[in-house]
Amino acid sequence: MLPGDLNRRNLLRAGGILAAGATVNLLPGVAFAAPAQGATQKTKTVTGTFKPNVPDWYYLPVKVPQGVKQIDVVYSYDKPAVSPDVRGNACDIGMFGPEGYELGNARGFRGWSGGFRDRFSISASDATPGYIAGPITPGTWHVILGPYTVAPQGMSYQVQITLTFGPQGKPFRPKPAPTSAPAKQRGRSWYRGDSHLHTVYSDGRRTPEELVAAARAAGLDFMTSTDHNTSSASLMWGDHATDDLLIVNGEEVTTRSGHWVASGLPAGKWIDWRYRAGDPKDFRRFVREVHSVGGLVTAAHPFAACFGCTYEYAYELADLVEIWNGPWDLEDQQSVTTWDGLLRTGRWVPAVGNSDAHRPDQIVGLPHTVVLADSLRKEDLIAGLKAGRSYLAESASVTVNFSAGAGQRTAGIGDRLPVGTGTPVTVEAKVAGVPGTTVTIHDQFGVEKSQTVPDSGSATVSWTTYPRYSKWVRAEVRRPSGGTNSTVPNAMVAMTNPIFLGED
Numbered sequence: 001m002l003p004g005d006l007n008r009r010n011l012l013r014a015g016g017i018l019a020a021g022a023t024v025n026l027l028p029g030v031a032f033a034a035p036a037q038g039a040t041q042k043t044k045t046v047t048g049t050f051k052p053n054v055p056d057w058y059y060l061p062v063k064v065p066q067g068v069k070q071i072d073v074v075y076s077y078d079k080p081a082v083s084p085d086v087r088g089n090a091c092d093i094g095m096f097g098p099e100g101y102e103l104g105n106a107r108g109f110r111g112w113s114g115g116f117r118d119r120f121s122i123s124a125s126d127a128t129p130g131y132i133a134g135p136i137t138p139g140t141w142h143v144i145l146g147p148y149t150v151a152p153q154g155m156s157y158q159v160q161i162t163l164t165f166g167p168q169g170k171p172f173r174p175k176p177a178p179t180s181a182p183a184k185q186r187g188r189s190w191y192r193g194d195s196h197l198h199t200v201y202s203d204g205r206r207t208p209e210e211l212v213a214a215a216r217a218a219g220l221d222f223m224t225s226t227d228h229n230t231s232s233a234s235l236m237w238g239d240h241a242t243d244d245l246l247i248v249n250g251e252e253v254t255t256r257s258g259h260w261v262a263s264g265l266p267a268g269k270w271i272d273w274r275y276r277a278g279d280p281k282d283f284r285r286f287v288r289e290v291h292s293v294g295g296l297v298t299a300a301h302p303f304a305a306c307f308g309c310t311y312e313y314a315y316e317l318a319d320l321v322e323i324w325n326g327p328w329d330l331e332d333q334q335s336v337t338t339w340d341g342l343l344r345t346g347r348w349v350p351a352v353g354n355s356d357a358h359r360p361d362q363i364v365g366l367p368h369t370v371v372l373a374d375s376l377r378k379e380d381l382i383a384g385l386k387a388g389r390s391y392l393a394e395s396a397s398v399t400v401n402f403s404a405g406a407g408q409r410t411a412g413i414g415d416r417l418p419v420g421t422g423t424p425v426t427v428e429a430k431v432a433g434v435p436g437t438t439v440t441i442h443d444q445f446g447v448e449k450s451q452t453v454p455d456s457g458s459a460t461v462s463w464t465t466y467p468r469y470s471k472w473v474r475a476e477v478r479r480p481s482g483g484t485n486s487t488v489p490n491a492m493v494a495m496t497n498p499i500f501l502g503e504d
Helices: 208-217 280-292 330-344 378-386
Strands: 017-019 041-050 058-064 068-077 090-096 109-114 119-123 139-149 155-165 189-197 222-225 246-255 258-263 296-299 320-325 351-354 368-373 390-393 399-406 409-412 425-432 438-443 446-452 459-465 472-479 491-496 499-501
Touching: 058 068, 058 155, 068 090, 068 139, 090 119, 109 119, 109 139, 139 155, 189 208, 189 246, 189 258, 189 351, 189 378, 208 222, 246 378, 280 296, 296 378, 320 330, 320 491, 330 491, 351 390, 368 378, 390 399, 399 472, 399 491, 399 499, 409 499, 425 438, 425 472, 438 459, 446 459, 459 472
Parallel strands: 189 222, 222 246, 296 320, 320 351
Antiparallel strands: 041 155, 058 139, 068 119, 068 155, 090 109, 090 139, 189 368, 246 258, 258 296, 351 368, 368 390, 390 491, 399 409, 399 425, 425 459, 438 446, 438 472, 472 491, 472 499
């Protein structure tokens, strides 16, 4: 049996397709009429059961009449006991307005909270974090349910919809973040930023004020807000911005085939997530959409162990790959190994590191990316990141200066040193703030030079090679003991993107 009294015929009614080849899965809906005289609210409840073989998304139609000023939704589902090796029940929720819910329909999107909240409210004046405030227009709205994992026993759910009638409230006025942080503007310089961060606008535990305070305390110059599957946070960052921290808009696009980060988005820009890697045309479509507004696509935590988190899409479509996510662990090592393998085959996707911090006990800026940019403007930061002019660091106390030179010619991180194959090239890594570590210089054959850093935390490591032998070089700084920021031995402390050697 399908949910409630849903059958195959009902699955195909009312529109037929969400996107080419994708079936619309409609639940039995509810219709509201105007309330009796004197009444201000009406509530209806829908129940049903999902079986383990259900699709990713279901849509519950809600017919909303004239005169509604607020919609409230509360949902719940059972959580039967399962054995440790079996996934239990988890269900996401969101909302689309009467403008439509077709794939990519940003006009219809009204919010998403995944499984973080059991209720939400939308009105013209206000909305629950993760949802978009705006007029409650008459028509058919759709609650979207996403059975993330379903226990073998099935998932019994209940959705309660309450409409409140009356005049629309005062319109919500967005206040996006400023486009500059004048106190940190240094022209062409190295800027530190964490571009994967969460607040209460999705499943984070920090308020926007708390996240800004944590980013400033970490010594960052910029941060990117990347709440899951919603653009709502980008409409309010102006209330929390300071003149010493640039806030960039983004979204963690959380699909069932892995997560990717869209960064550098205009305020209010929403990117859809309702597809899998088996539909590559959909991923390409939204990659193009991000690029069309000047943004970047980052493959997030490629080997994260949680269900649906591992990145399954094509790396060549991504602008960046997040090879270091939070405190260093074995998943990060697997990401670096894969990234290095791609680099050896001639496919370079610039590497970044971000904290992906959700809770106050997770350190913002561990790690972060240090990027060489012409200014602390979003466009210049994006250009530097896309060019790979960057290195990764565990904290603001860590600095790396990595270069390659031949005679009067030098090249820095992300650049090419165009000299002949027989020209000697001196590679130099200067590090500071890294006591108790080892610096290594790599090329396509692996580690070529290794040197222990003294207790001062500073060292200069040099190595000479030839473009005939080394296609590229890069540097790593690791702490053999793991240290306070990792329980894994040989933990990363800093890492550069490559410098390429030789003529094109």
